[in-house]
Amino acid sequence: MSEFQPGIVNKINFPSEILDRDITLSIYLPKDYTELFKHKVVFCFDGLDFFRYGRIHQTYERLRDEDKIERAIFVGFHYETVEKRREEFHPRGERTPQTVKALANEILPYVDKTFSTFKVGNGRLVFGDSLAGSVALMSVLCYPNVFSQVGMLSPQYDEVIDTLIDRCQFKEQLNIWHVVGLDEKDFELPTTGKRADFLTPNRQLNKIIESQDITYHYEEFEGGHRWKYWKNLLDDLLIYFLSENISFENS
Template identity: 25%
Template sequence: MDAPKRRIVGHTLYSAHLNEERTVKIFLPPNYDEQLTYPILYCHDGNEFFSHGRIATIAADMILTGQLTPCLIVGIAVNHERRTADYSLFGERNDAYIRFVTTECIPYIESLYKVKHDPMYRAMAGISLGAVVTLELSFETTHLFNHMALFSGAYYNEVLTYASRIPTAHATSVFMLVGEQETDVETPGGHHDFLKANRDMKVLLEDMGLDVTYQEAPGTHIWGFWQRHIPEVLHFLDRGWKESST
């Protein structure tokens, strides 16, 4: 019998910190075996990573063709009405969201599924403000994950100032992607030059000693652009996981 191309399991968990339910989707690799343990990737804006980014389909194809180590991918659903409050560095629910991810979501998922409980095999990804909260989780938690994928980060001046005051980061490697046309992105707070902001953040992260893989490519602040580069991100993570095994 042919191996299934993909399997996605959904869970709903109540967050005491956010005082609401959150849906979490988990991609299980073809031939998922509970006798083994797997690397894991957590994604903010999780439903969008699965629907618009097609990350489960792409990962399954890469695993079946030997291009990607079998892994789990977790999509943490966003509360669209409270996204800025949750993801923004100084959002009113940002602290609660950080606690939800670290003390509720990750322990819940990793109690149910066979993953490697080692930051070298744990990664996190985010887009725009999701990239900001990914960075924050790296800065504020101790050895939670060692690999980051940051798409078109919304690095406003206050975020760059915050990052400039961090002496070091616990993560060891980061993939950064930004569109060459993201020079005038419309946001709820006005128009921003995300291309320059990502260039500035790259320098800050390198100064911290991070191994930064940085890429600018033709594109704007839309899922069509980010989806095209999902395979490159998965290749980047795969290299990190394989290096950890040697």
């Protein structure tokens, strides 16, 4: 624990046997972190973007100062390159199953061993934007007893997600927060320059999730597929999952 300083973003290289590479993790302990209290854990795929563009740790501290949310630790999972991000985060990515396994079987045990955490599914949150939102949802659907809460900012959706929803055996344990922008009907992808429509498939995903026995919040916001808009939603996202009136089961 001594290598991690509260109140700053600590970067480490985490060796993953499953992905056969070092994963860059950013770990943020709140400024009032103490091992005397247990903390929820928020895993963020596209972690560098959540910290750098979303400033999620600053939003968290402001909401904590306002007594609106409870204690949490943030763990950001970085991608190496745009190409590898697609391989490791896309629903059809060649290495996406390994990414999900690495989170559940390597990163989570390390975090639970190193810090004072709630070791239950509803004490763990997985967040992601765009492709990172896809792998966040896949993680929860594959390991619903391990991670039961997911926040998705404009995720990429295809039939692979449908299959995982159908196969998920503990859907009633899940809590999903899902948003997409009204300007995402026809926009240019920043990574490839290609035109894309995320609004239509996200509306389809919305209908599928609504038909399931899942606790679910869905919203369409004014804006597009950029952190300029997603950043403004982080207050609502954190309050939804970290509001102090949320009680734990089996904690």
